[in-house]
Amino acid sequence: MLFSSRYSTFLLLVILAVATAAYRINMYSPTNNIIQSPNDQREYRSITLENGLQVILVSDSEADKAAASLAVNVGSGDDPSGRQGLAHFLEHMLFLGTEPYPDPGEYQDFISKHGGNHNAFTAHDVTNYFFEIDNSALADALNRFAPFFISPTFDKNYVEREKNAVNAEYTSKSKDDGRRIYSAEKQAMNPEHPYAQFATGSLETLEDRPDSLIRDELIAFYQQHYSANEMKLALIGNYDLDTLENWVKEKFSAIPKRDVAVKAPRPDLYIKDQLPLDLQIEPIKELRQLKLTFPMPESLSQYPYKPLQIISHLLGHEGEGSLLALFKKRGWAEGLSAGRGVSTPWESTLSVQVQLTMIGLYRIDEITAAVFAYIDLLKAGLQDPEFIKRIYNEQHQLAELAFANQEKSKAGHYAIRLTNNLRHVPPNQVIYADYQWLTPAPDILKPYLDQLDAKNLVRVLIAPEVETNMLDPWYDTKMMLRPAFIKTETATKEPMLRPEYKVQLALPSANPFIPESFSLTDAQAQTVPKTLIDQQGLRLWYYPEQEFRLPKAKVFINLHNQDVADNAKDRIIAQLFSHSVNEIISSYTYPAYVAGLNYQLHASGRGIELSMSGYHDKLDVLLDKIVETMASLTAENVSEEEFKRYQAQLKRRLENQLKAKPYERTVSELRRWLRNPSFSQEELITVLDTVTLDDVLAFNERLKRSLYVDIYVHGTLEPDAAKSISDVLLNAYQPSGERISPAKVSKVPNTLGSNQYLQSIDQQHPDTAASLYIQGQQFDATSSDEGMTSDKARAHYALLAQILSSPYYQWLRTEKKLGYIVSASPFPQNAVPGLVFIVQSPTTDTNGILSETELFFNDFNQQLAELTLEEFEDHKQGLISRLTSKKKNMAEKVGHFWHNIEVNRLTFDTNEAIAAEVETIELADIQKLFTSSVIEKKDPRLLFSHSINAPEVNDKSAWKDLTQVNKADLEKL
Template identity: 25%
Template sequence: MPAPAHPHYRQLTLANGLRVSLRHAPRLKRCAAVLRVAAGSHDAPLAWPGLAHFLEHLLFLGTERFATSEGLMAFVQRHGGQVNASTRERTTDFFCEVPASNFADALERLGDMLAHPRLDMDDQLREREVLQAEFIAWSQDAQAQHQRAMLEGLAADHPLRGFHAGNRETLPVPRTDFQQSLREFYGEFYQSGQMFLSLAGTQSLDELQALAEQFGAGLRSGARRLQAAPPALLNSGQSGYQYVARQRLHQLIACNAPREALDFLCTWLNASAPGGLLAQLKTRQWATALEAKVLYQFAGQALLEVDVTLANDGPQQAASIEAMLYDWLSFFAHSDWAALRNEYALLIARQQQINGALALARQDSEQLEPRLSDEHCRALKTLLDSLRLAPAKISWQLAPNNPFLQPAAKAPHAGLIRGQTSAHRGLRTFAQDRSRGRRDLSSLTFSHVLPDDSEEGALYLHWRLDCTLQGDFFTRLANTLQPLRENARQAGITLSFETVGTDWLVKMIGAHEPIPAVVEQLAQSLAQPDTNLWQEILPSPAPMIAIRELLKALPACCAGTLPDKAPTNLDDLPGMWSNARWQGFAAGLPTACELAIKQAAARLPGQPATLESTPMPICGQHLWHEVSTDSSDTALLLFCPAPTQTLADEARWRLLAHIIQAPFYQHLRVERQVGYAVFSGIRQFNGQTGLLFGAQSPHMAREDVLGHIQAFLKQLPDLIGAHEDLGNLVLARQLEAQALPTTQAAELLWQAQLAGHRSDYLEQLNQAIQTCTRQDLLSGAQQLNQAAGGWRCVANGAPVAGSWLTPS
């Protein structure tokens, strides 16, 4: 359904049939486009599973006008943006986010690749091998196979049960009939009538409309066509089924309700507050986690999944868990939703307030109403009634209002106490002196590099424990903070935790208004954790592909720490906090927010202190870290720290990363067919800047993957010499304070503080990048190949032959 009229939103249909949504948001620092094609994997010919996914890949391989090195992906990456595509069951999305100054050029490339793909035969054969590598990984991934087995309960002829990713067998590229089907599919669906373009940016609606019209003019015109309706989701008489395997219970419910209604239902079904479904399951020690989501929706069909992570005795209680779910649904169906609808409206408004350009554009591409209407509620009531629910037997409770969604109370006027007026300013009392001196918070630093007139900010809180019994301490502590984390997320704050050895980092990034209240609640929860949450059976970590497991392990490898498995008791907590020290860093916050944070931070456990952050130098060394993963694929990371922590070296490393990114991907993934998950870029750990290279391969040995990376690095002098423009200005502009999204800016400034840089770090780094010469880069490439700053390899296997050392 179209969104209602809004002064910053416009929806229209161009003369050629292209449907467009436009959103003007002056607070944004970037612009984004999402192009949705009404065609997905279920629309491809049955003879060629994976054809739609294959075509999505092919469109990125360059056109006559823009070669791969100048195409959308390379262009967006070069300007510090993000770009990708996704093929789902009935839609294919292409999306990108870039600085406003590059938006028109990005749209031009997006339109050209959609309208004029080359579909070169050699390109197709190479890209099919990429899909083959992905297929091998998919077939070995236990989670993916678990998902496929879960869907076997659907009707046999529903396409959700099929395989649609594509591989060497299903994509016979040289065959004439396959090529004909590929071109017919492209011609039928990749035209204006079958597309929806969503733009979000700082430009006015008229300027965005002009960009949309220019984009649409390059597309092939065509009429909108209806996609074939799917067969029934379930066999006659079924409304759902249950699937249990690998400590997971999946309750699937087929329904026909608007997406807005189902999202509303999932919000309250997922609530972890006391009196809810998850809380009851935890109390009985049947489950450790629960997530309800819409798994599929199209043409009046929807499949709702309630995914329950089971505790040890959970599999034996599958029938009881199902009964409890339906009992909760009965309670919810007969509850008064008025308060929940008000709370939900606040939640949606807060997300709109802090969402970035890409999130806004993706949201608009869904064409959902930005509110829960009376019609949606009636549809949800009808759905719940159709389940023929018996009266609830358990005394359930609805989740309480989220305190962080309410307007923050105004802070008292600085410098005055009760009974004083402005005439008393400057007169101090003993009580005032004592309250002001009760705690030194000089370790809490507020950076004013970022503008404080936006609605977003960031706060980092870093603890260091001076004891050895860390064990599962931080894991259990984070578990007690899950309710806080959930409320913070709904209020527009991403609350995350990072652990390396005895160091624990809490990050709060998002809407700055609730941050002081979140700090206040954090202080209370850390001092007195919920005993039940502390003692809960911890959910097993979600399985990840091998390369992600390595990325998770990389910070600890760089710090040289090993986890201590000694258990920690709640009784140990006071002693741990008494020996703990902490420091804080904030950016992008207005003065009133800073004052409120200082008041709340005075109650944080531990002692404020300036913590030393000295990276371990490994200059000239080749260190190998072996990390165990469940995959038989080869996964490997190569982290190459800069020789020093000076801004000159950081500038060289960043400029090298800027030049390397697209050619590295092209060389290893496309030309050498190493595998997938191929990437390179800058990473910072504990104030240390390094170049990171990564790849996962289903068919190459570790020494071969590493050999390809090393061979590429040896070609760097030639690559640098071939660039007329090294990109100094382009990269420098990306690192300007006013151009950086809050998340990236805060991380940069935090790492700069850890490295001991001055408050004008961004300005100095910008200058160093602009003045970096070709000779500087050639010298940097030589140092990189000589491991002047060291090489650190993290892989899921033993060291290869060479000068690699294994840290003790």
């Protein structure tokens, strides 16, 4: 979803325009005419092969990971009639064998061995395949990737198996409100339009029929649409451009160029004579939302002017004078967003979404009227040349700042972005198009503004309380669709919005947070953070960024409070305190967000956490406001009525967590049980009802007296600027407490023969989910067994997971058809190692999942015995690569250091130390560990299982009831 942005004063914009333009002119270094950021030292080249495949090559001499993404101009919108989901099914099938590499697990296994990851997605008009891998393995990865588009096998056996995986993906989301609401919204669309069709696929839509075998249709669809000239490829690696180009020509030139038919003209997305429409949808979760959707002309071709983005920016503004500010003041809404929805080369939609309070649920006509009152302001502004110039200048300056200070992202993500952009913009604009803001002539905006009309509206109301009279055909979503009479002043000839409300609406004013200073620190470089202050109750860490020389900073502030760590009621109070502060300052801080300065304030298991990131100029101004509001929170700032709304909002969020996907619930309950202390959603909901506003205000006073503060400042700031941040905290609080360690990890009881524990979760969902956790006690860090350290233990279990993850996925998902969601991975909790095996299945129960998992363990024991030393070394290097992957940007570097500070590992070498231990492991060590831990079950197990009736496992004697274990009596690791 696209969210809105904001603006600043005209004088400041003029100053910035001069400064930034000069900065750009001197620093741009286009390669092969591709416009790139002055902060981007990579080399680019655009080529087109003889078969029509268009390619962007990226040579990155600093990268340790390579990536590729290939986008095909075909998606679910091209599914044949009656074969919904065929494009998606085809996407699945390409992973399951090619002529050079027929083994269906070979591609995934190769990527995993070499420190990589892979995936694909099918959208309405595009299918994208991508991977990321160690640089050294790029050529061999391409050898396996290119045949997807040249010679897939469409093995008959796996066609039948993979239909079940597609169906499992469909059923796994049958209770997901996002998917259910999306499907219901399609019922309001023109049924002749491809977008209105079911896209995932099911056993019903993909079944063999007397006159139509699904494998034949897959091959026909592939041959019809998978043509080189309908594809875009991006390739990124630590190789020179000539090498990358030669590989592309060598490996992708065999993709056939087919005679692809020009796509037929499309009907309108909505039948215009039927608009406006009212659609009511009943969700599963406690969700109340009003969504106003306007069909629009296509906007992709207008990327230099971004018409829908500018409209969304204005409608979705959250500062003073905004719709959201009015709605919050009236108690009607908790949030609002605006942005582009459908976006294809043929059409677009623009939506305004309002997160309603219970009061707002019964004010939808007034809310709708307010939106149209704001649209009137917006239209007037965007027809005024001076306003257009001001608003676009500000967007232009903010975008230029972002472009000039662009940082690297993960290679795989970047490759996807390049292929997506290449579908819609010229090669030389493939990077810059996202940042380009040209001031449009009024006639460019007019076609879009004209569609912001009450007669061109689909109004969707989502709430448990709505009236319904029909079911969506694919997800059984309860809904009602009917013609709408949108009450506007034009239609009724009378005021729909009270004048005192209307005068509170205004277009955004100047943005005071646009940065003016771009200074960089001259502080001496450091290898790790150092303390500038270490005193009773406070520790200040500082790291001057010299590698990523950008005018940015990241600040973490942890306010530790023992009461929050120890009891459920204070956890809830801390959440309500944070929420109250956020609400008070939301209008003030929104312009900072627009200007690239973000903050988050929330409760944690140890107290309150505040983080800030972005341009360092004005960071002190924002911090002053946040801390001042925290320290001065009183009943004058928060009314009893507002507090009740915040309380209801938190209760709804906690209740909705109990309706998460089955596998998510099992993992959440597993984490909660392992952490000590921790509290269930049910416990938190119970105490929530007892908390008062006086409790929250009293907590603020307690916080001032009983507190430990950990601060970390990272960026191009001087040491004095870092110290000034601690001064702000010291002026508001008197920290004198002790640092609180992260929650301990409960040691699962491990009496041989009685070390398996089961907890069932009852939830209304047709799938069964199970998370089997094996706690790594074979190399307990507290024992002297073989002198194993925690790092060594974590290294062993992580390497074991690295080796078995791909075979487990292939066995249970591809071979046994248990479900779409299958994974095996390391599951360290703090420094305690472990493994977790997760399955969500529409076809079997807990016993079936356990049975197949045990069969896999026995089979894998033999696979491990036959593993070659070469294969073992590949796995080792793949894991080491993941652990020691080069930090691509400041955010990754900050995250690494802050994690070490949080766990108090002040050598700052967690990943490096584990990687060093991996290097020393022999194959025999892993074989021994698997036998002992998994086959002989010397490591204890926890099984969290979900199904509608929460069934027990067959062998009750082997599994103990986890609810009967008293966590208070357990040793804490």
